[in-house]
Amino acid sequence: MPSRNAAQRTSAGEAWPGETLFSPAGTYLNTASYGLPPRPGWEALQAALADWHQGRTSWEPWGESTERARASWARIVGVGPERVAIGATVAGLIAFVAASLPDGSRVLAPDVEFTSLLFPFLAQAGRGVTVRTVPPRELAAAMDAGTDVVAFSAVQMSTGEVADLDAIVAAADAHGTMTICDATQACGWLPLDAGRLDVLVAAAYKWLLSPRGSAFMAVAPERLEAILPAAANWFAGEDVHASYFGPPLRLAGDARRLDTSPAWFSWVGTAPALELLEEVGVERIHAHDVGLANAFRAGLGLEPGHSAIVSVDLPDAEAPLAEEGIAAATRGGRLRTSWHLYNTEDDVARALAVLL
Ligand SMILES: Cc1ncc(COP(=O)(O)O)c(C=O)c1O
Incomplete structure:
Protein backbone atom coordinates (compact mmCIF):
# COMPACT_ATOMS: atom_id res chain seq x y z
CA MET A 1 0.00 0.00 0.00
CA PRO A 2 1.45 3.39 -0.86
CA SER A 3 2.25 5.67 2.05
CA ARG A 4 -0.57 8.11 2.87
CA ASN A 5 2.00 10.85 2.36
CA ALA A 6 3.32 9.48 -0.91
CA ALA A 7 2.16 12.50 -2.93
CA GLN A 8 4.32 14.79 -0.85
CA ARG A 9 7.46 16.05 -2.59
CA THR A 10 9.85 18.90 -1.92
CA SER A 11 10.12 21.62 -4.55
CA ALA A 12 13.26 19.79 -5.78
CA GLY A 13 11.11 16.70 -6.37
CA GLU A 14 12.68 14.60 -3.56
CA ALA A 15 10.49 12.71 -1.15
CA TRP A 16 9.67 14.89 1.85
CA PRO A 17 11.27 13.30 4.96
CA GLY A 18 7.91 13.11 6.74
CA GLU A 19 6.86 10.45 4.24
CA THR A 20 8.28 7.36 5.89
CA LEU A 21 9.21 8.46 9.38
CA PHE A 22 5.87 8.79 11.14
CA SER A 23 2.84 6.59 11.72
CA PRO A 24 -0.19 8.76 12.44
CA ALA A 25 -3.40 6.75 12.66
CA GLY A 26 -5.34 9.53 10.94
CA THR A 27 -4.71 13.20 10.24
CA TYR A 28 -2.84 14.64 13.18
CA LEU A 29 -3.25 18.40 13.59
CA ASN A 30 -2.49 18.67 17.27
CA THR A 31 1.28 19.11 17.64
CA ALA A 32 0.64 22.14 19.87
CA SER A 33 -0.59 19.54 22.41
CA TYR A 34 2.07 16.89 21.73
CA GLY A 35 4.20 15.90 18.77
CA LEU A 36 4.48 12.45 17.20
CA PRO A 37 7.76 10.53 17.50
CA PRO A 38 9.82 9.94 14.35
CA ARG A 39 10.79 6.35 13.72
CA PRO A 40 14.42 6.69 15.02
CA GLY A 41 13.16 8.16 18.33
CA TRP A 42 10.43 5.55 18.68
CA GLU A 43 12.78 2.65 17.92
CA ALA A 44 15.50 3.90 20.29
CA LEU A 45 12.90 4.13 23.04
CA GLN A 46 11.55 0.61 22.39
CA ALA A 47 15.10 -0.80 22.49
CA ALA A 48 15.85 0.98 25.77
CA LEU A 49 12.60 -0.24 27.31
CA ALA A 50 13.40 -3.81 26.26
CA ASP A 51 16.88 -3.51 27.79
CA TRP A 52 15.37 -2.12 30.99
CA HIS A 53 12.75 -4.89 31.09
CA GLN A 54 15.42 -7.56 31.19
CA GLY A 55 18.19 -5.67 32.95
CA ARG A 56 20.42 -6.06 29.91
CA THR A 57 22.40 -2.84 30.19
CA SER A 58 23.79 -0.33 32.62
CA TRP A 59 22.12 3.11 32.76
CA GLU A 279 19.01 16.84 9.42
CA VAL A 280 15.80 18.02 7.78
CA GLY A 281 16.57 21.63 8.75
CA VAL A 282 14.39 24.05 10.69
CA GLU A 283 14.24 26.49 7.74
CA ARG A 284 12.75 23.78 5.52
CA ILE A 285 10.33 22.68 8.22
CA HIS A 286 9.30 26.31 8.69
CA ALA A 287 8.47 26.64 4.99
CA HIS A 288 6.59 23.31 5.00
CA ASP A 289 4.58 23.95 8.19
CA VAL A 290 3.64 27.57 7.49
CA GLY A 291 2.89 26.63 3.87
CA LEU A 292 0.33 24.05 4.98
CA ALA A 293 -1.09 26.37 7.66
CA ASN A 294 -1.56 29.05 5.02
CA ALA A 295 -3.15 26.61 2.56
CA PHE A 296 -5.63 25.77 5.33
CA ARG A 297 -6.21 29.47 6.03
CA ALA A 298 -6.77 30.16 2.33
CA GLY A 299 -9.34 27.38 2.17
CA LEU A 300 -11.23 29.09 4.99
CA GLY A 301 -10.99 32.48 3.26
CA LEU A 302 -8.41 33.85 5.73
CA GLU A 303 -5.37 36.02 4.97
CA PRO A 304 -2.01 34.22 5.13
CA GLY A 305 -0.25 34.21 8.52
CA HIS A 306 3.25 33.54 9.86
CA SER A 307 2.46 30.64 12.16
CA ALA A 308 2.29 26.85 12.05
CA ILE A 309 -0.67 27.12 14.45
CA VAL A 310 -4.01 28.28 13.06
CA SER A 311 -6.70 29.41 15.48
CA VAL A 312 -10.14 29.99 13.95
CA ASP A 313 -13.50 31.01 15.28
CA LEU A 314 -15.09 27.56 15.03
CA PRO A 315 -15.94 26.57 18.62
CA ASP A 316 -17.77 23.35 17.70
CA ALA A 317 -15.50 21.91 15.00
CA GLU A 318 -13.27 19.59 17.07
CA ALA A 319 -15.86 16.78 17.37
CA PRO A 320 -16.87 16.60 13.67
CA LEU A 321 -13.18 16.59 12.72
CA ALA A 322 -12.54 13.76 15.21
CA GLU A 323 -15.35 11.76 13.61
CA GLU A 324 -13.36 11.84 10.36
CA GLY A 325 -10.14 10.79 12.11
CA ILE A 326 -8.71 14.31 12.28
CA ALA A 327 -7.17 15.30 15.62
CA ALA A 328 -7.31 19.01 16.46
CA ALA A 329 -8.04 20.96 19.66
CA THR A 330 -10.21 23.74 21.04
CA ARG A 331 -8.41 26.48 22.96
CA GLY A 332 -9.95 29.72 24.15
CA GLY A 333 -13.25 28.69 22.53
CA ARG A 334 -11.63 28.48 19.07
CA LEU A 335 -10.53 25.59 16.88
CA ARG A 336 -6.74 25.21 17.01
CA THR A 337 -4.95 23.24 14.30
CA SER A 338 -1.17 22.76 14.25
CA TRP A 339 0.79 21.79 11.12
CA HIS A 340 4.08 19.95 11.25
CA LEU A 341 6.37 17.80 9.17
CA TYR A 342 4.14 14.70 9.15
CA ASN A 343 1.28 16.73 7.62
CA THR A 344 0.60 17.01 3.92
CA GLU A 345 -1.62 18.86 1.48
CA ASP A 346 -3.97 15.86 1.66
CA ASP A 347 -4.48 16.69 5.34
CA VAL A 348 -5.41 20.27 4.43
CA ALA A 349 -7.99 18.96 1.95
CA ARG A 350 -9.39 16.47 4.49
CA ALA A 351 -9.82 19.11 7.19
CA LEU A 352 -11.41 21.61 4.79
CA ALA A 353 -13.80 18.95 3.49
CA VAL A 354 -15.21 18.64 7.03
CA LEU A 355 -15.30 22.37 7.78
CA LEU A 356 -16.66 23.84 4.55
C1 LIG B 1 4.16 27.73 25.76
C2 LIG B 1 4.21 26.51 26.62
N1 LIG B 1 5.15 26.41 27.56
C3 LIG B 1 5.26 25.33 28.33
C4 LIG B 1 4.38 24.27 28.21
C5 LIG B 1 4.55 23.07 29.10
O1 LIG B 1 5.05 23.48 30.35
P1 LIG B 1 5.56 22.41 31.42
O2 LIG B 1 6.74 21.75 30.78
O3 LIG B 1 5.92 23.24 32.60
O4 LIG B 1 4.43 21.48 31.68
C6 LIG B 1 3.37 24.34 27.27
C7 LIG B 1 2.38 23.26 27.12
O5 LIG B 1 1.35 23.39 26.51
C8 LIG B 1 3.30 25.47 26.44
O6 LIG B 1 2.37 25.57 25.47
Missing part, protein backbone atom coordinates in the same frame (compact mmCIF):
# COMPACT_ATOMS: atom_id res chain seq x y z
CA GLU A 60 25.09 5.08 31.44
CA PRO A 61 24.17 4.79 27.72
CA TRP A 62 20.69 6.12 28.53
CA GLY A 63 22.31 9.05 30.33
CA GLU A 64 24.52 9.73 27.30
CA SER A 65 21.39 10.51 25.24
CA THR A 66 21.09 13.62 27.38
CA GLU A 67 24.41 14.98 26.11
CA ARG A 68 23.54 14.19 22.49
CA ALA A 69 20.22 15.98 22.94
CA ARG A 70 21.82 18.97 24.68
CA ALA A 71 24.35 19.36 21.85
CA SER A 72 21.68 19.00 19.18
CA TRP A 73 19.27 21.50 20.77
CA ALA A 74 22.15 23.94 21.27
CA ARG A 75 22.89 23.74 17.52
CA ILE A 76 19.21 24.19 16.68
CA VAL A 77 19.05 27.45 18.67
CA GLY A 78 22.52 28.59 17.64
CA VAL A 79 24.52 28.55 20.88
CA GLY A 80 27.19 26.34 22.46
CA PRO A 81 26.12 23.41 24.68
CA GLU A 82 27.83 25.07 27.68
CA ARG A 83 24.93 27.56 27.75
CA VAL A 84 22.30 24.84 27.98
CA ALA A 85 20.78 23.32 31.14
CA ILE A 86 18.44 20.34 30.95
CA GLY A 87 15.36 19.56 32.98
CA ALA A 88 11.98 17.86 32.75
CA THR A 89 9.55 20.77 32.40
CA VAL A 90 9.46 24.44 31.50
CA ALA A 91 8.13 25.47 34.91
CA GLY A 92 10.83 23.44 36.67
CA LEU A 93 13.58 25.26 34.78
CA ILE A 94 12.02 28.73 34.95
CA ALA A 95 11.55 28.26 38.71
CA PHE A 96 15.32 28.64 39.18
CA VAL A 97 15.28 31.98 37.34
CA ALA A 98 12.14 33.32 39.02
CA ALA A 99 13.31 32.36 42.51
CA SER A 100 16.66 34.07 41.87
CA LEU A 101 15.29 37.47 40.85
CA PRO A 102 15.97 40.24 43.35
CA ASP A 103 13.11 41.03 45.77
CA GLY A 104 10.66 43.50 44.27
CA SER A 105 11.53 42.70 40.63
CA ARG A 106 8.97 43.89 38.09
CA VAL A 107 8.02 41.38 35.39
CA LEU A 108 6.07 42.11 32.19
CA ALA A 109 4.26 39.27 30.36
CA PRO A 110 1.47 38.70 27.82
CA ASP A 111 -2.01 38.45 29.33
CA VAL A 112 -2.66 35.12 27.56
CA GLU A 113 0.72 33.63 28.52
CA PHE A 114 0.84 29.91 29.32
CA THR A 115 0.99 29.47 33.06
CA SER A 116 4.18 27.38 33.18
CA LEU A 117 6.01 30.59 32.27
CA LEU A 118 3.77 32.92 34.28
CA PHE A 119 3.12 31.10 37.57
CA PRO A 120 6.80 30.75 38.62
CA PHE A 121 6.97 34.58 38.72
CA LEU A 122 3.54 35.01 40.32
CA ALA A 123 4.63 32.53 43.01
CA GLN A 124 7.32 35.02 44.07
CA ALA A 125 4.73 37.65 45.11
CA GLY A 126 5.53 37.16 48.81
CA ARG A 127 8.88 38.90 48.32
CA GLY A 128 7.49 41.73 46.27
CA VAL A 129 7.94 40.37 42.73
CA THR A 130 5.12 41.83 40.60
CA VAL A 131 3.80 40.73 37.21
CA ARG A 132 2.08 43.17 34.85
CA THR A 133 0.31 41.70 31.83
CA VAL A 134 -0.59 43.27 28.48
CA PRO A 135 -1.85 41.84 25.16
CA PRO A 136 1.05 40.06 23.39
CA ARG A 137 1.38 42.61 20.58
CA GLU A 138 1.75 45.47 23.11
CA LEU A 139 4.71 43.88 24.88
CA ALA A 140 7.52 45.90 23.32
CA ALA A 141 5.70 49.23 23.72
CA ALA A 142 4.77 48.46 27.35
CA MET A 143 8.40 48.08 28.44
CA ASP A 144 9.97 50.97 30.31
CA ALA A 145 12.83 51.71 32.68
CA GLY A 146 10.85 50.04 35.47
CA THR A 147 10.63 46.69 33.66
CA ASP A 148 13.23 44.31 35.09
CA VAL A 149 12.11 41.21 33.19
CA VAL A 150 10.02 40.50 30.11
CA ALA A 151 8.77 36.90 29.98
CA PHE A 152 6.87 35.74 26.88
CA SER A 153 6.28 32.86 24.49
CA ALA A 154 7.88 33.04 21.05
CA VAL A 155 4.60 31.57 19.77
CA GLN A 156 1.42 31.69 21.85
CA MET A 157 0.00 28.25 22.55
CA SER A 158 -3.70 29.14 22.26
CA THR A 159 -3.64 31.53 19.29
CA GLY A 160 -0.40 30.71 17.44
CA GLU A 161 0.54 34.41 17.49
CA VAL A 162 4.25 34.83 16.75
CA ALA A 163 6.01 37.34 19.03
CA ASP A 164 7.77 40.30 17.40
CA LEU A 165 11.18 39.24 18.68
CA ASP A 166 13.07 42.13 17.03
CA ALA A 167 10.85 44.73 18.69
CA ILE A 168 10.90 42.99 22.08
CA VAL A 169 14.68 42.54 22.08
CA ALA A 170 15.22 46.17 20.95
CA ALA A 171 12.94 47.52 23.70
CA ALA A 172 14.59 45.24 26.29
CA ASP A 173 18.05 46.47 25.24
CA ALA A 174 16.90 50.08 25.49
CA HIS A 175 15.57 49.60 29.04
CA GLY A 176 18.08 47.09 30.44
CA THR A 177 15.32 44.48 30.72
CA MET A 178 16.10 40.76 31.09
CA THR A 179 14.49 38.71 28.27
CA ILE A 180 12.98 35.30 29.09
CA CYS A 181 11.44 33.51 26.14
CA ASP A 182 9.47 30.25 26.13
CA ALA A 183 9.97 28.53 22.77
CA THR A 184 7.93 25.40 23.52
CA GLN A 185 5.49 26.24 20.71
CA ALA A 186 8.23 27.47 18.37
CA CYS A 187 11.37 25.35 18.65
CA GLY A 188 11.35 22.78 15.85
CA TRP A 189 9.59 24.91 13.23
CA LEU A 190 10.52 28.56 13.85
CA PRO A 191 14.21 29.45 13.42
CA LEU A 192 15.40 31.02 16.67
CA ASP A 193 18.69 32.43 17.94
CA ALA A 194 19.05 31.88 21.68
CA GLY A 195 22.10 34.14 21.65
CA ARG A 196 19.76 37.17 21.39
CA LEU A 197 18.00 36.33 24.64
CA ASP A 198 19.00 36.12 28.28
CA VAL A 199 17.00 32.92 28.77
CA LEU A 200 15.38 30.66 26.18
CA VAL A 201 13.43 27.68 27.50
CA ALA A 202 11.58 24.90 25.66
CA ALA A 203 9.88 21.62 26.44
CA ALA A 204 10.65 19.03 23.74
CA TYR A 205 7.42 17.03 23.65
CA LYS A 206 5.62 19.15 21.07
CA TRP A 207 7.37 20.48 17.92
CA LEU A 208 10.61 18.72 18.90
CA LEU A 209 8.84 15.35 18.57
CA SER A 210 10.10 13.94 21.84
CA PRO A 211 8.58 12.08 24.78
CA ARG A 212 7.22 14.13 27.68
CA GLY A 213 9.92 14.76 30.27
CA SER A 214 12.75 16.54 28.44
CA ALA A 215 13.23 20.31 28.42
CA PHE A 216 16.08 22.75 27.81
CA MET A 217 17.08 26.20 29.01
CA ALA A 218 19.77 28.33 27.33
CA VAL A 219 21.19 30.98 29.65
CA ALA A 220 23.40 33.92 28.65
CA PRO A 221 26.74 33.50 30.48
CA GLU A 222 26.44 36.90 32.20
CA ARG A 223 23.10 35.84 33.74
CA LEU A 224 24.23 32.45 35.01
CA GLU A 225 25.92 33.52 38.22
CA ALA A 226 22.77 35.18 39.58
CA ILE A 227 20.71 31.97 39.19
CA LEU A 228 20.75 29.81 42.31
CA PRO A 229 21.14 26.10 41.46
CA ALA A 230 18.51 25.22 44.05
CA ALA A 231 18.13 21.61 42.86
CA ALA A 232 21.91 20.95 42.86
CA ASN A 233 22.53 17.24 42.40
CA TRP A 234 25.17 14.72 41.31
CA PHE A 235 24.33 15.10 37.59
CA ALA A 236 25.07 18.84 37.77
CA GLY A 237 28.51 18.14 39.27
CA GLU A 238 31.65 19.34 37.49
CA ASP A 239 32.75 15.69 37.21
CA VAL A 240 29.44 13.79 37.18
CA HIS A 241 30.84 10.43 38.20
CA ALA A 242 32.94 11.92 41.01
CA SER A 243 29.92 13.72 42.45
CA TYR A 244 28.01 10.85 44.06
CA PHE A 245 28.88 11.28 47.75
CA GLY A 246 29.58 13.89 50.37
CA PRO A 247 30.56 17.55 50.43
CA PRO A 248 31.83 19.91 49.22
CA LEU A 249 29.43 21.33 46.66
CA ARG A 250 31.23 20.85 43.34
CA LEU A 251 28.98 21.96 40.49
CA ALA A 252 29.78 22.46 36.81
CA GLY A 253 30.98 25.98 36.00
CA ASP A 254 28.68 26.32 32.99
CA ALA A 255 24.88 26.10 32.59
CA ARG A 256 25.03 22.38 33.35
CA ARG A 257 25.06 23.42 37.04
CA LEU A 258 21.28 23.92 36.67
CA ASP A 259 20.67 20.38 35.34
CA THR A 260 18.34 18.03 37.12
CA SER A 261 19.18 14.35 36.73
CA PRO A 262 17.55 13.05 33.55
CA ALA A 263 14.43 10.88 33.26
CA TRP A 264 16.39 8.44 31.09
CA PHE A 265 13.76 7.18 28.70
CA SER A 266 12.55 10.63 27.79
CA TRP A 267 16.07 11.50 26.72
CA VAL A 268 16.57 8.26 24.81
CA GLY A 269 13.63 9.33 22.62
CA THR A 270 14.67 12.99 22.50
CA ALA A 271 18.21 12.72 21.07
CA PRO A 272 17.28 10.97 17.77
CA ALA A 273 14.25 13.25 17.30
CA LEU A 274 16.36 16.39 17.56
CA GLU A 275 19.06 14.98 15.30
CA LEU A 276 16.40 14.22 12.71
CA LEU A 277 15.02 17.76 12.91
CA GLU A 278 18.53 19.11 12.40
